[in-house]
Amino acid sequence: MSKIAVLGAGSWGTALSIVLADNGHDVRLWTHRQEQAQQxxxxxxxxKYLDVEIPSQIDAYSNLKDALSNVSAVVIVVPTKAIRxxxxxLNEVTQDDNVTIIHATKxxxxxxxxxxxxxxGEELEGYQEEDIVVLSGPSHAEEVALRQPTTVTVSSINLENAKIAQDLFINEAFRVYTSPDILGIELGGALKNIIALGAGISDGLGYGDNAKAALITRGLAEIARLxxxxxxxxxxFLGLPGVGDLIVTCTSVHSRNWRAGNLLGKGHKLDDxxxxxxxVVEGxxxxxxxxxxxxxxxxxMPITTGIYQVLFEDKDPKDIVEQLMNRTKREEMDDLAKLLMERYS
Structure with missing residues (x-):
């Protein structure tokens, strides 16, 4: 089996390490905090991040060079702001450009x-964007770590790299599909966090399932439109990293973005x-x-604009809801369905 470095020992990095360990791989889980690795x-x-038993095949490292020694794949699971x-x-400690690079950051x-x-692709020497694999989909770390059934998608412009990632991760509890559309997979995984913030705000305001269903559906239209x-x-956007990830992130208390939105809906300020x-709340x-x-x-993108105004212009969430509900009348078919009809008719 392979030696694999997982960079980022948060909840998602830990969960993916468990999947890899279950598949018999030698996993090196890297954190920049020595005390976390020791614990x-x-x-x-x-x-702090995921209170489950960690298999013996996983060793934690705080020294990046040691973690990367003789690995065949690197899985990057650090927040977006830390990617560069x-x-x-990585450039300082390794010169091997034959390692498969997978990221699972949304x-x-x-x-x-x-x-x-x-x-x-811009920062890592010896690699281009087309070499990188993304792993995305509806996958709460808490459930993945408990081996509950989960399905995700891996995507790369280089489909051979995507197949390598598929083989590394797939097992009876963690099903992995491939896709050539890395642009759509990454955008779906990232943009759904915005709608999850909105779903949390809606719940925090005390609105019911009708409001959330509308938000998810119209949010999907915005994601697809952009x-x-x-x-x-x-x-x-109709697949796992699109509507699948959107549903799970908008409807679960496991979601950081939903939890953050819920607090905002209850009147808390963003910094608090x-x-x-x-x-990190990526949304x-x-x-x-x-x-x-x-x-x-x-x-x-009216929902995105409204959430932006709540977060960064200190607008009242209730005023934004009223603003959205009083928009100009329009047809529903002008969004995702129309895009599909135009492309495939």
Whole structure:
């Protein structure tokens, strides 16, 4: 079996390490905090992030060079804001460009509007964007770690690399599909976090299932509208990293983005919410990026705009709901269904 480094010992990095260990791989779980690595190795727990028993095939490292020694694959699971820094550190400790690079981070970089695979391709010496594999889909770390049935998608411009990633991860509890549409897969995984914030806000305001169903459905239309304007396949947004990830992230208390939105809906301020969460909430950064994208692409994204106003312009969430409900009348068929009809008719 393979030696694999997983960079990022948060809940998702830990869960993916468990999947790889279950498949018989030698897993090196890297964290930049020495005390965290020591705790994992001594207690076989990672209590702050994911309090489950960690298999003996997983060893934690705080020394990046040691973690990368003789590995055949690297799985990057650090927050979007840390991607470039971690890739620069990788350049300092390894010169092997035959290692398969997989990332499982869902976000877009504000200002540059780069997807994670683009960021890695820019920073990591010896690699281009087309070499990178993304893993995405409806997959709460808490359930993956308990070996509950989960399905995800891996995607790369280089389909051989995607198949390598598929073989590394697939097992009876963790089913892995492949897709050639890395653009759609990454955008779906990132943009759904915005709608999950909105779903949390809706629940925090005390609204019911009707409101959430509308938010998810119209949110999917926004995601598809922006994604297809950038060249993504509209069918990708009907798959696991699209509607699948959207449903699970908008409806579960496991979701950080839903929890953050729920606190916002109850009247908490953003800075206080982020402090209370104590973990990265990717949707907050992604709102900034999507708001920029929508302006540049001249794509209408009213839900994203409303959430941006709540987060960064201190607008009252109830006023935003009223604003959305009183928009100009229009047909529903003008969104995802129309995109599909135009592409495949």
């Amino acid at each position: 994992i190795n001594e207690t076989r727990r990672n209590e 820094e971690v890739c620069q550190q 976000g877009i970089e504000p200002l540059s509007l780069k997807r994670v695979s683009q960021m890695i 994604g297809t304007s950038l060249g993504a396949n509209p069918l990708s 919410v982020l402090t209370e969460m104590g973990m 907050v950064r992604t709102v900034k990026a999507a708001y920029q994208f929508a302006k540049e692409q001249q794509v209408e």
